[in-house]
Amino acid sequence: MTPPSLELAAERPRWDDYELTLLESEPLGPHRRLRLAAAGLAGRFAPGQFLNLSVPGHLLRRPLAVADQGSGWLELFVTPFGPGTRKLVGLTPGVRLRALGPLGNGFAEPAGDVALVSAGAGVAALLMLAERARAGGGSVYVFHGAPGAEDAELVAASYEARGFAVSYYSEDGSHGRRGLPTEGLRELLAAGTAVSVYSVGPYALMRAAARLAIEYGRPGYVSLDVHMACGVGACLSCAVMTRQGQKRACVDGPVFEAREVVW
Amino acid sequence: MNRLEVEFLGITFPNPVVTASGTFNFGREYAHLYPLSRLGAITTKGVSPRPLAGAPTPRITETPMGMLNAIGLENKGVDAYVAGELPWLKEQGARVIVNVFGDTPADFALVAGKVSPYADLIEVNLSCPNVHGGNLPFAHDPEAAAAVIRRVKDATDRPVLAKLSPNGPILPVAEALEAAGVDGFSLINTLLGMRMDLERKRPVLGNRQGGLSGPAIKPVAVRLVYELYRHTDRPILGMGGVSSAEDALEFALAGARLVAVGTATFADPYAPLRVARELEEYLESRNERWEDWIGAGHTPA
Numbered sequence: 001m002t003p004p005s006l007e008l009a010a011e012r013p014r015w016d017d018y019e020l021t022l023l024e025s026e027p028l029g030p031h032r033r034l035r036l037a038a039a040g041l042a043g044r045f046a047p048g049q050f051l052n053l054s055v056p057g058h059l060l061r062r063p064l065a066v067a068d069q070g071s072g073w074l075e076l077f078v079t080p081f082g083p084g085t086r087k088l089v090g091l092t093p094g095v096r097l098r099a100l101g102p103l104g105n106g107f108a109e110p111a112g113d114v115a116l117v118s119a120g121a122g123v124a125a126l127l128m129l130a131e132r133a134r135a136g137g138g139s140v141y142v143f144h145g146a147p148g149a150e151d152a153e154l155v156a157a158s159y160e161a162r163g164f165a166v167s168y169y170s171e172d173g174s175h176g177r178r179g180l181p182t183e184g185l186r187e188l189l190a191a192g193t194a195v196s197v198y199s200v201g202p203y204a205l206m207r208a209a210a211r212l213a214i215e216y217g218r219p220g221y222v223s224l225d226v227h228m229a230c231g232v233g234a235c236l237s238c239a240v241m242t243r244q245g246q247k248r249a250c251v252d253g254p255v256f257e258a259r260e261v262v263w
Numbered sequence: 264m265n266r267l268e269v270e271f272l273g274i275t276f277p278n279p280v281v282t283a284s285g286t287f288n289f290g291r292e293y294a295h296l297y298p299l300s301r302l303g304a305i306t307t308k309g310v311s312p313r314p315l316a317g318a319p320t321p322r323i324t325e326t327p328m329g330m331l332n333a334i335g336l337e338n339k340g341v342d343a344y345v346a347g348e349l350p351w352l353k354e355q356g357a358r359v360i361v362n363v364f365g366d367t368p369a370d371f372a373l374v375a376g377k378v379s380p381y382a383d384l385i386e387v388n389l390s391c392p393n394v395h396g397g398n399l400p401f402a403h404d405p406e407a408a409a410a411v412i413r414r415v416k417d418a419t420d421r422p423v424l425a426k427l428s429p430n431g432p433i434l435p436v437a438e439a440l441e442a443a444g445v446d447g448f449s450l451i452n453t454l455l456g457m458r459m460d461l462e463r464k465r466p467v468l469g470n471r472q473g474g475l476s477g478p479a480i481k482p483v484a485v486r487l488v489y490e491l492y493r494h495t496d497r498p499i500l501g502m503g504g505v506s507s508a509e510d511a512l513e514f515a516l517a518g519a520r521l522v523a524v525g526t527a528t529f530a531d532p533y534a535p536l537r538v539a540r541e542l543e544e545y546l547e548s549r550n551e552r553w554e555d556w557i558g559a560g561h562t563p564a
Contacts, residue, residue: 017532054530060530230532232292235334236322239316
């Protein structure tokens with residue numbers, strides 16, 4: 001089967017700069033779920049697209065996948081990592097921010113059953129995709145790596161709360177099965193299940209998921225997280241080497257076909 | 264009356280605010296937000312004779328009031344831009360400053376010659392390594408820099424700006440470039456810097472070191488424009504941390520006729536247009552013209 005073309009997403013709506021207001025900031029283990037009022041912007045993100053969010057007191061914006069959206073609101077998952085994301089998770093509701101969006105090439109419309117392989121807050125990028133796949137009648141298999149139950153709260157509050165069954169994996173077996181979430185994917189593929197594979201998380205995890213998709217001849221997609229400044233294709237910070245040459249994660253991605261990326 | 268109109272090397276600019284090289288690509292990414300002709304000019308990403316893949320990632324990282332970048336001069340090479348982006352940019356009605364660079368003086372001249380039909384001005388990036396000079400940047404060696412300018416001047420009929428590096432000796436280089444026939448100067452390029460990753464215990468950037476830009480470098484830039492203005496009668500395009508009309512006016516007082524907005528565009532894609540608008544309002548409220556401010560900071564009280 002030929003993977004669906006990502007070219008369709010090139011007709012995405014033009015991005016602009018919007019004002020957002022923080023409505024809620026909910027701690028979920030070490031992560032946060034931010035809910036923001038985003039008139040004019042919410043509802044326009046395809047699964048896998050992102051926004052570039054201003055951070056008070058910081059020069060550069062932070063690229064974040066949109067986890068969910070509705071009429072006038074959207075949700076983001078943030079993990080405090082550096083000074084910028086620590087500032088973001090410490091903001092109190094009512095704060096006004098600015099965001100460029102919708103940005104990037106998201107996932108093509110899923111067809112059939114899907115397997116999601118993730119770790120960390122990057123799982124945001126797959127939530128709307130999971131909903132689309134289910135709405136299209138496909139089964140959704142979620143393999144998520146989390147070092148403990150606390151780290152998994154974010155996934156419990158999003159995927160499980162929406163009725164998706166999640167298989168958890170931890171390196172020491174303290175939450176879910178011992179091992180990497182790609183082990184669940186391998187078992188699924190080895191059993192002959194005809195899924196499309198989607199992965200977001202640490203580079204090594206995405207690479208492992210991509211290689212499994214290739215090994216089993218299934219369509220595979222990853223959403224690459226590369227340091228970016230402008231988020232719109234101008235600064236060339238987020239270079240990704242692909243079989244078609246060097247591309248920009250912000251506009252040519254962040255979603256790439258597993259076969260396209262030079263791992 | 265257009266209070267912002269300014270003459271620069273025989274070209275009339277509707278306002279003095281231009282984009283800085285490498286922060287606006289060739290303008291296409293921003294063209295749906297506002298007409299590019301509304302800006303003073305677009306300075307393109309640096310163009311080399313052949314395609315360059317650039318530096319390993321990460322290529323950028325944020326620093327206090329600034330950012331470090333090591334893009335590694337990634338570009339598609341002059342022939343691709345002459346075939347695509349440059350004619351398109353001219354069609355937008357924008358004034359165009361094409362930033363050029365190469366490994367050797369002949370490389371610079373080749374690029375300058377090819378882009379001239381689309382360039383109102385040529386900006387020569389002298390901060391790249393001189394492959395026949397121990398990879399020392401041209402901007403660190405007055406004679407090597409002058410050799411580049413001589414070749415570029417021979418290759419183009421467009422006015423030539425030399426982009427000066429704060430990491431090299433600015434005044435000796437400027438003096439040598441004047442003797443070589445340079446028409447004007449742009450400054451400052453980024454300041455070399457480094458940031459360490461405590462987890463990985465190594466530099467954050469794939470290239471290890473990078474160029475510091477943004478508000479953090481503005482006082483350095485204003486001071487260097489001021490110094491250069493005292494030593495040259497050639498016009499100056501000033502840049503370094505400009506994100507407001509007040510910033511632009513500081514550069515004008517120091518001696519800049521044009522100012523570039525660079526890193527601020529990453530935070531706010533409307534920044535160059537906003538700075539021009541703010542300047543108009545500021546000068547309107549005081550019934551002054553941009554030209555009144557150029558070099559005015561040098562007048563004894």
